[in-house]
Amino acid sequence: MFSFSSFSRNFALTLQQTIRNYNVMNSLKKDFASKLLNVKAIKLQPNNPFTWASGWKSPFYCDNRKTLSYPALRNYVKLELTHIALEKFPEAEAVAGVATGAIAQGALVADELNLPFVYVRSKPKDHGLENLIEGELKPGAKVVVIEDLISTGGSSLKAVDALRKAGYEVVGMIASYTYGFPVAKDAFEKANVQLETLTDYDHVVAQALETGYIAESDVELLHEWRKDPAHWNA
Secondary structure (H helix, E strand, O other): OOOHHHHHHHHHHHHHHHHHHHHHHHHHHHHHHHHHHHOOOEEEOOOOOEEOOOOOEEOEEEOHHHHHHOHHHHHHHHHHHHHHHHHHOOOOOEEEEEOOOOHHHHHHHHHHHOOOEEEEOOOOOOOOOOOOEEOOOOOOOEEEEEEEEEOOOHHHHHHHHHHHHOOOEEEEEEEEEEOOOHHHHHHHHHOOOOEEEEEEHHHHHHHHHHOOOOOHHHHHHHHHHHHOOOOOOO
């Protein structure tokens, strides 16, 4: 028999858990954003933009590989990536890192979880075995992919496609950072890949403003850039 009071109680508990999970993730994103800024892994230069490999001009540059140079921060990243893997993708039977930026982080997570590890190249080697995927997994293995950052999502999803074509099941991806471009969100939805991140553009900008790393006048410029990065400052 349906019990409205029981339904209400279960709904309230579910809502409380959802809010609790959101607060935990929001706190993590804020904390990691602060840590990245502290070690200058993220640089914001609205008035002296960087040029990305794609040719885009950007006031924003993120280099998560710097976290590997600081043992305490390296361990923090390893544990937080591992926590997300356990919570969001408990069915994972293996870990794959996207070359080259996430090879180290992926290996650290795989070691912490005691799972097999492979990494995926951007293109096959032009000699030897001409591997695209380095390492070996059991056929049909369920894989969680580790990435360092997400911009358009193109290179990250190429790695997912390579794993799927090799016969593995990609259960999701965890990245240290995302710029949050709409084009990336659309690409991940189209590819049916769940993406989780340690932090993102919004939390980094908020922390940078709060700590005086950037001025209030810089925020509008940064937001304008993110709306159309391909044509910004062209």
